[in-house]
Amino acid sequence: MDGVILFFGLILLYSISNVCTQYCTGARCGNCLINDGCAWCKDLKYSSRRCATENQLAVDGCSAIVKRKDHIVQLVQDDDFSDGGPGLEPVQIKPQKIKIKLIPNKRLNNVMVFYKIAKNFPLDLYFLNDASYTMRQLASSLNRLADDIASDIATLTTDFRFGLGTAMDKVINPFTRQDPKYLVSPCGDSAIYCDLPYSFIHRQSLTNNIAAFTRAVRNVNTTGNQDATEGLFDGLMQIMVCGDRIGWRKKARRMIIYATDINFHQAGDGRVAGILQPNDGLCHLDSQGKYTMAEIQDYPSVGQILQKARENNINVIFVIGGANNKLVRSLYYDKLAALLPGGFNNASELTTDASNILDIVGNSYRRLRETVNLKIGKVPSRELDVEIYTNCRTGQELEKTQTCTGLTLEKWTNFTLDIISNITRCPDQRVSNFTLFPEGLEELVEIEIEHVCDCDCQLEPEVEPDSDKCSYNGTYECGICNCNPGWIGDQCECDDRGTAEEACGTPNGICNNAGNCTCRKCECFDGYSGDKCECNDMNCRNYNKLLCGGPDRGRCDCGKCVCNANYTGEACECLMSTASCQTNNGTVCSGNGDCVCGRCQCRSGFRGEVCDKCTSCPGICQNNKDCAECVAFGSGIYNPTECTQLCTNVRTAPILEREIFPGQHTNITIKSCIIEDDQKCFISFNVYDSDSSQEVVVKDTKRCPAGSPDPLTIGLSISGAIFLLGLLLLLIWKLLTMLYDNMEYSRFESEIQNPVWERSKNPIYEGCVTTVENPMREEHCDEELMN
Structure with a gap:
């Protein structure tokens, strides 16, 4: 039973320790100690979390632990009470000036202020x-x-x-x-x-x-x-x-x-x-x-x-x-x-x-x-609370009040101040002031508050400005480096001045969007390299399904394989050794090619594993001409008996294929030949040359030149063409004239049938009766003058 209790007790202590450790945060000693219950380790070589509870730091092996300090209250001016009178300054409240070094998030109790009536106060x-x-x-x-x-x-x-x-x-x-x-x-x-x-x-x-x-x-x-x-x-x-x-x-x-x-x-x-x-x-x-x-x-x-x-x-x-x-x-x-x-x-x-x-x-x-009401001037920040207590009414127990009554020349009172700081970080303005004063009087108590946010190891003489421990770019304090503006890193070794765009910018973004800009340098993600992560180290060729053939053969560098010794090639697929390309006499590829990737690459006209066979040497077509002629067309220098005996590897075909066995892949070399026989005809055949045999396939037809043209035929053809052309033109002319005459006749008939034609007057017609008027007579003799 005791073991169970001890086990659960240890779990509880561990949980409390974890909670406190999580509460204690701060990158510097002063920021850490703002939190109540926290401490700081200033060992130079301490590697664990520096801001934690005192117990946790001790468990982690810290030997130099910085703890929270106590408040310091200093009476700067504390003139004694005075009744005043001729030539004397009356004093009713004291002390007159107080300076307080206040520890953040820690209550300051029992700051005493005393008040006594001055007999001759003005x-x-x-x-x-x-x-x-x-x-x-x-x-x-x-x-x-x-x-x-x-x-x-x-x-x-x-x-x-x-x-x-x-x-x-x-x-x-x-x-x-x-x-x-x-x-x-x-x-x-x-x-x-x-x-x-x-x-x-x-x-x-x-x-x-x-x-x-x-x-x-x-x-x-x-x-x-x-x-x-x-x-x-x-x-x-x-x-x-x-x-x-x-x-x-x-x-x-x-x-x-x-x-x-x-x-x-x-x-x-x-x-x-x-x-x-x-x-x-x-x-x-x-x-x-x-x-x-x-x-x-x-x-x-x-x-x-x-x-x-x-x-x-x-x-x-x-x-x-x-x-x-x-x-x-x-x-x-x-x-x-x-x-x-x-x-x-x-x-x-x-x-x-x-x-x-x-x-x-x-x-x-x-x-x-006989009444004093102690007032608080404007408190400089909301994080600072001031509470006033006095026992002037009870005589013993303090109560939270600012007013005392019933005072006499013999009976005076005291006030107790409690000052509470609730800041979560050190303010920019560390020194602030406020006043206490009896209402209705000009007398006052000036209180200066200094927020003590720094540990002693952050101050002279312990602190080391521009320390060599901080690469001369920071202040060594409390076991760590506080870097100067523009420098970062545990030893302030990283230059962080300027913008990331200036140091690591590219048209594709910061570090080509493939890394982070740290210390004005690019830290590339896995698979990328280069000053600004411009190289993709996963974009190289593969061999045997491995990048650059695997680590035994090479590595990918900025999109290209960098091969190890004894390997070469775009994917490090090739051995550097030429042993497999050598002939029995020690020559490489018979002198007719290059050893590439452990295999011979023959120059044009040569074949074989070591380029020892010639496929395009002069005479291959001429050597097979006679057999091709006798097998395909029964002509040439060979008679039928010689043709049968000497030309067993020759056959005919209507079309010359690119392969000897169409549809099958064999390691052969094809030589196409065209020869001319005695009749000026062209015979086409292919020579299929493999490592084991040679086959000749002849096209079963040959191309012969045409005979001389007949002059009579040519003359008759030309005469007939001219006659037919003239006959065609005559027919076209006759057809056009008939169409035109037909159109003229139709128009004539149309005009004849028009009634207006019959009533029209002939312009050259002259009437047969002429009338002459005698100017001397009024009568007209039309009948006599008629002819």
């Missing part, structure tokens, strides 16, 4: 008041309570400044009355002194001179508009974006007390007055502090107000007065307050005489000071 407090008649009590309270507000703030910080601005609405119909009466008395009553209408006026820059602030409040007069809703958003935007004019300090808590008793105009409302240009979110204050684009640009949107408040770290506290302050606050300002920086979920309410402004300002600052 405060910039700006009052934006609704200058309408119904809010006059607020101006009176500010004038009366300015010193008390300053005294209360002084218990929290000694470094504070106040500023003032008032806002009403755009000076254009239908927001502000434009008839002359109200242009003179904006409040509608000449007994009430009011300032001329305006949108926003910046009246007092931030100052620690409380007397100057009080004078600015005292100089504010009410003004009027037409519709119930007011345009304080124009003023709020200018206060947030005109930093130099307002006097905002870089390192101070910035607060705006927004005091009104009515709803606000926002983007889109300007269209009723024909104002279509959107608010650009820029500063437009003139030298007198007046907003100059009120009647040109629309009101800001709620989104723009939120954006500018976050960009400039400004906390807005809404203070709502008037008889309907509870309704106005709940309908409009509570929801807006919850969206703005500072963590205020609702607005504050003024009493009827606005005397509680002192408590509102003090309590708002205390609440802002």
Whole structure:
């Protein structure tokens, strides 16, 4: 049973090892170690897979294993907390700069950030008041309570400044009355002194001179508009974006007390007055502090107000007065307050005489000071996650939150950062930055992240640039060559610069479509050769059904056989030896031919295995003439007895065949003969000469010349031909004249039968009666003059 368990355990371990090995991939050490659990072998002569688990590398015999490194956190700037004060810089958050060398795909825990309230942290407090008649009590309270507000703030910080601005609405119909009466008395009553209408006026820059602030409040007069809703958003935007004019300090808590008793105009409302240009979110204050684009640009949107408040770290506290302050606050300002920086979920309410402004300002600052909301600036990549934890509420267990409340000068808190890298490959930009900052404050923590993607063996001093191990064309690192651009191969020995078309291109394609272009050279497929695979090594002749007669005889090279020694021929079918062509006396082919492929090729007129027989020598036809003549025609010098005895190999035939035995293939030589006998006739016969015998076949007819022509016959023939030709011409002429006469006669008859012929007048006919008229007489004597 134990053996079975051990067997299945080994299978499980092997499967896990295979899974891990498959997960570990990377052509370079750094790319390999991006994967958690992977290691790299940097042995020079290691031949197995270099990127694998540490156990697998050890099993494969690697002695130099590179493992993943740990994160390195370095505090670049870590100034201690400071309460500030005259000549001192307050410090509430530390460390101020952190540099982290981050290992990819590995969680970094417990990066600590601490926050503590500075007793004298600067405060910039700006009052934006609704200058309408119904809010006059607020101006009176500010004038009366300015010193008390300053005294209360002084218990929290000694470094504070106040500023003032008032806002009403755009000076254009239908927001502000434009008839002359109200242009003179904006409040509608000449007994009430009011300032001329305006949108926003910046009246007092931030100052620690409380007397100057009080004078600015005292100089504010009410003004009027037409519709119930007011345009304080124009003023709020200018206060947030005109930093130099307002006097905002870089390192101070910035607060705006927004005091009104009515709803606000926002983007889109300007269209009723024909104002279509959107608010650009820029500063437009003139030298007198007046907003100059009120009647040109629309009101800001709620989104723009939120954006500018976050960009400039400004906390807005809404203070709502008037008889309907509870309704106005709940309908409009509570929801807006919850969206703005500072963590205020609702607005504050003024009493009827606005005397509680002192408590509102003090309590708002205390609440802002005692709360910290740690924000993360833009993280440089989606593969980087930052999580914030703190134990400020529990005191022991960490919880994932960015906000701590209830802080005091003695009670401070710490935040824990967890940074998670989820990259699958090393980014091109290895160094990136992001910030942490308390919401509403300019203080921040700068964090620099460097992705450590390279192993130590890829860096100085271990790395070897342009190493001889890499053919001087690459960097030797971690046991392998990292080739320079344009070079490939295990030792960077292959030149891969340029295109494949330039190095291996042919009209028929890369390497003639018969190979691959590697290292600017063609690597041909099996059966092809040549610099650009132009040779087909399977396209040679066969002998005995083998290419070039088989490997014992030769090989195919670029379509032609290259024969081994002792063989020749197009298919290496021929032996180089001439032993089989030699005669007994040692001559080759009897001197009458050439020994080709072990056999004699005889010259014309010779035959036989060694060309020892002459088939076209002079006398062969003449030697057989007498027998041919006597056998076929019984003539010649032989009598019948001699012919029978001497001419046994002669016979006749009506047609001379090319073979002695038609239809059968025998090794014979045929000699055709034509001879002339005594009568000038031509006798045709063939001599069939084989190695064993000689046969003569005579055509049983002969061609004799014709006799001399008879002159009489020739003369009679010519005379008869001339006579017949003349007779033929005469007949043709007679036939043509008969046809013509017949046509003329037919036309004559046709004209005779035509009736018009009878009525026609003869042109030469003259009448027989002549009438003469006497000019002296009126009567005519026709009868007397008739002849």
